[in-house]
Amino acid sequence: MAAQRIFNFSAGPAILPPEVFERAAAAVRELGGDGHAKGAPGIGLSLLEISHRSQDFGMIHDRAVELVHEVLGVPKTHQVLLLQGGATQQFAMVPMNFAAPGSTTAYVDTGAWSTKAIKESQAVAAGGGRGHETAVLASSKDTGYDHIPALPEHLPAKAATAYLHVTSNNTIFGTEYEAMPAVDLPLVVDASSNIGSRPMGLERATIGYAGAQKNLGPSGVTLVWLERSWLEREVPAGVPNILRYASHAAKGGLLNTPNTFGVLVLGLVLEWLRDKGGVAGMAERNQAKADALYTVLDNSDLFAPHVPKAHASSRSRMNVTWTLGGAAEDGREALTKRFLAEAGAAGFSGIKGHRSVGGCRASIYNAFPLEGVTALCEFMTEFERRA
Amino acid sequence: MAAQRIFNFSAGPAILPPEVFERAAAAVRELGGDGHAKGAPGIGLSLLEISHRSQDFGMIHDRAVELVHEVLGVPKTHQVLLLQGGATQQFAMVPMNFAAPGSTTAYVDTGAWSTKAIKESQAVAAGGGRGHETAVLASSKDTGYDHIPALPEHLPAKAATAYLHVTSNNTIFGTEYEAMPAVDLPLVVDASSNIGSRPMGLERATIGYAGAQKNLGPSGVTLVWLERSWLEREVPAGVPNILRYASHAAKGGLLNTPNTFGVLVLGLVLEWLRDKGGVAGMAERNQAKADALYTVLDNSDLFAPHVPKAHASSRSRMNVTWTLGGAAEDGREALTKRFLAEAGAAGFSGIKGHRSVGGCRASIYNAFPLEGVTALCEFMTEFERRA
Missing domain, CATH: 3.40.640.10 (Type I PLP-dependent aspartate aminotransferase-like (Major domain))
Known part of the structure; x- marks a missing residue:
């Protein structure tokens, strides 16, 4: 059986380029x-x-x-x-x-x-x-x-x-x-x-x-x-x-x-x-990754971005944070738990929000690949469809 | 041509066990x-x-x-x-x-x-x-x-x-x-x-x-x-x-x-x-390494230990320090330089004394092998014979 691909959303210490791991x-x-x-x-x-x-x-x-x-x-x-x-x-x-x-x-x-x-x-x-x-x-x-x-x-x-x-x-x-x-x-x-x-x-x-x-x-x-x-x-x-x-x-x-x-x-x-094109090249890729996630959040009835669209200029391109709402308030915690468990099982590592605030967080630093963001967006959309 | 074996006498960062390098x-x-x-x-x-x-x-x-x-x-x-x-x-x-x-x-x-x-x-x-x-x-x-x-x-x-x-x-x-x-x-x-x-x-x-x-x-x-x-x-x-x-x-x-x-x-x-037997096991090996070097120094007319035999209880088992004497005073510096150059060429790395005091130093921490000390002792004895 092929090993499952793991996407590492850790907030830090965080993902670095595979080439760097090899050389180090x-x-x-x-x-x-x-x-x-x-x-x-x-x-x-x-x-x-x-x-x-x-x-x-x-x-x-x-x-x-x-x-x-x-x-x-x-x-x-x-x-x-x-x-x-x-x-x-x-x-x-x-x-x-x-x-x-x-x-x-x-x-x-x-x-x-x-x-x-x-x-x-x-x-x-x-x-x-x-x-x-x-x-x-x-x-x-x-x-x-x-x-x-x-x-x-x-x-x-x-x-x-x-x-x-x-x-x-x-x-x-x-x-x-x-x-x-x-x-x-x-x-x-x-x-x-x-x-x-x-x-x-x-x-x-x-x-x-x-x-x-x-x-x-x-x-x-x-x-x-x-x-x-x-x-x-x-x-x-x-x-x-x-x-x-x-x-x-x-x-x-x-x-x-x-x-x-x-x-x-x-x-x-x-x-x-x-x-990789320096900070200018990185900026384009990071913006594309963040945009993809915020688009899912802004179009969802289940996921709510912590930083609302009204404050879009304050939104981090590195750490995208959200909570799960939608269902009755007493069901939120259970739903969040289920989301985190299913995301973990699907290979999305480190999605849990910081222990001080809860909810979810996707840290998508420089070395984080776009395909990992795309996969998470699809997973979230599919989760909402089923929820 | 086989690569020359290098013995690393660096005072720190210093030699660690090869097995640790592999696992790290x-x-x-x-x-x-x-x-x-x-x-x-x-x-x-x-x-x-x-x-x-x-x-x-x-x-x-x-x-x-x-x-x-x-x-x-x-x-x-x-x-x-x-x-x-x-x-x-x-x-x-x-x-x-x-x-x-x-x-x-x-x-x-x-x-x-x-x-x-x-x-x-x-x-x-x-x-x-x-x-x-x-x-x-x-x-x-x-x-x-x-x-x-x-x-x-x-x-x-x-x-x-x-x-x-x-x-x-x-x-x-x-x-x-x-x-x-x-x-x-x-x-x-x-x-x-x-x-x-x-x-x-x-x-x-x-x-x-x-x-x-x-x-x-x-x-x-x-x-x-x-x-x-x-x-x-x-x-x-x-x-x-x-x-x-x-x-x-x-x-x-x-x-x-x-x-x-x-x-x-x-x-x-x-x-x-x-x-490897813990600190007790290490003590035996370290004492043997230090003894070998101090014996060469104490029996030499060329090499002088920085810590004299009269202060043997103050001698470090980790860092053995010495200067080159014997020859006329104005020749010491040149002789030390020659010794360090020849030692370096022979694969003894990091033998130069600390920049603040000069002379020579062999740092022989836990992971340093006895065979490296033996090789250095032989090299020093041979150098004195030729000097």
Whole structure:
């Protein structure tokens, strides 16, 4: 019996290109020469056993950084760092480094991830000698985070504002900024879950960061880019060396041993992305995938999109979220359960919504194939016909 | 022509067992069932693309933690965490969490790694509202860190001392504690470079940590174990959630997305270690390897061990360091260069000493084969004969 094809809708760590899995597995067995270039002969050692100070790893690291500039469009005005700790650690490092005492850090609240970032700014402010304010300028909490809220007409004064922080895509609720906000404040962007999916104006961010485990690579490596001029800023006392961006930058991103495997795979993913037409090519494919799913949702009496059509410009192209309605309210839960069970049995993996909100979610990152979306759309239509 | 056998003496990331490379590469292609148990059929997905909240990864994570207890001998009184950021981040997290204002953090200075840990304690103390003292109780700096210095007879009062921090093995100078110091102070141990190499009393540490990239796995995952009662301690204000041990422990070690690949490989290494007779079995093999090299050094007129025979109890079984003397002083550098070049050409990789001290270093971690040590000893003896 032929094995069933599994379509992996995991929200992250998430699907990567099969070619990347092959090249990464090969590097674990034996690293290829020239920074694991295609077709280069092996060096006789596994990637996992070579020093991060070796010439072989130096090539891998430098090429990954170069590809971040070239493929993702991060300008050379910005320092690129490949750190550890995930976006969650960046929630803390940004205010630790850049929230001067007396300043205000401003946030837009689009759900769980923004909320965590806001809380870390508040936690840092509670330290002695810190004492910045944390302001939430806009939130869509009252409507279940079903859209990206507009910024207020009058923004706080630039001189007193450390930065404005936004989450470019929310994986849990399935919302996404259509474009980076154009504001006259230093912008900090958590782009973890849609980076690399389309041209999105990363250069507007004074500081940007992204956990790699959606569109960029495996978990355990975090891409950070920040304006070089900000590396000169005075960091408040009490921040240890390892948590200062300037310390990492001063050592060319290799202040201490990085996640060498993660850095290699990030580079392989970016090479794949470049060869597939870059972020512009990806944008077309991602739009087609998202459109197909939203069309099913908008034409259904059973499935209800979490982000209504009225907020179509807030709809995520990466994470499509919906609930099952239609039937009597007390039947919804059972129906959702049946849908998830049948979808799982049919090879659609990871469709269950985030544990904090329930319902369903299809994460369709860069490497997710259109045919998987088409198959899911057909499955949903057929399920509704039978329901 | 048959490929030359390469012996990898890298100080870290370092050699791991070939079997682990095979199983790790297989998991990157397709994860096996039952947490990648030997012989289990594949799950149809790569390890890199599954959620850290999935049942499959849960098994991998829980088994790795269980193996830390079972194989390394960390008692169940301690919480095990598999974090990110390396030992370097622990240098900062330990004082951030546990250096109460008014207390003293005590350190033994055995070289570069202790020095970095001391500096981070001082950096944290500089924060407003912190203000602990950082005391260096003993140091071997004056003699080029050529031994493990004894603790002073009179230790500081327990009530005012947050902890005593030691580095159990110094990779750069090649020194190692023969046994964990027996003191009536809470002990913090950076065991990055000799953990798992022999029975070493890890249970004496109130807090222990180890970057995985020597004896435990790939870079990008950090093993931490700490007494559960310390998780109840009040952490000074200003420490963000992601940098609090208690927050990680409260989420069973999965506060945010971990380095899933690193956690898998750490588990595979510990399985291998268990199957090879555990830390007791490893101790015998490691002692034999170290003895062979120190015997060559002690009987040579050309090679001089960095740690003299008079300090034999301070000699590292993991990193053997030496310089080339014998010839006129102005010839040493050229001779060292020639030795390193010839050793490299003969397949001995990574023999060059750390960039901060020069000379030579053979790192012979758990997975390094005795035959590689024997080959190096023969090469050195032959080199001296010709020199």
